[in-house]
Amino acid sequence: MAIVFAVTGYCSWQTVLSRTPKAGTILMLPKENFVEIQSQTINCKGQLIGATIWFDSQIALKIMDANQAKQQVFLTRRAIPEADWRLLCRTALQAN
Secondary structure, three states, rough: OHHHHHHHHHHHHHHHOOOOOOOOEEEEHHHHHHHEEEEEEEEEEEEEEEEEEOOOOEHHHEEEOOOEEHHHHEEEHHHHHHHHHHHHHHHHHHHO
């Protein structure tokens, strides 16, 4: 049973890592709840439809693009300047 939990946890962690950009650019239009994220691994833009803030250190953004496809992107607090982190959290909470 412990092996099953270990494998499940490892797979979940790999999914989070694959959806967390190492470096890139974030464009936000808070009034329209629009977000565009560009990095080497992730390029997505669309309407911010929801978010989850994890222990005030990571945020999981749920974005719906123009084709109604949903994506989830994870961002860490230490990768974003403090003022931008606060704006991102406020925008995310308004989208929920």
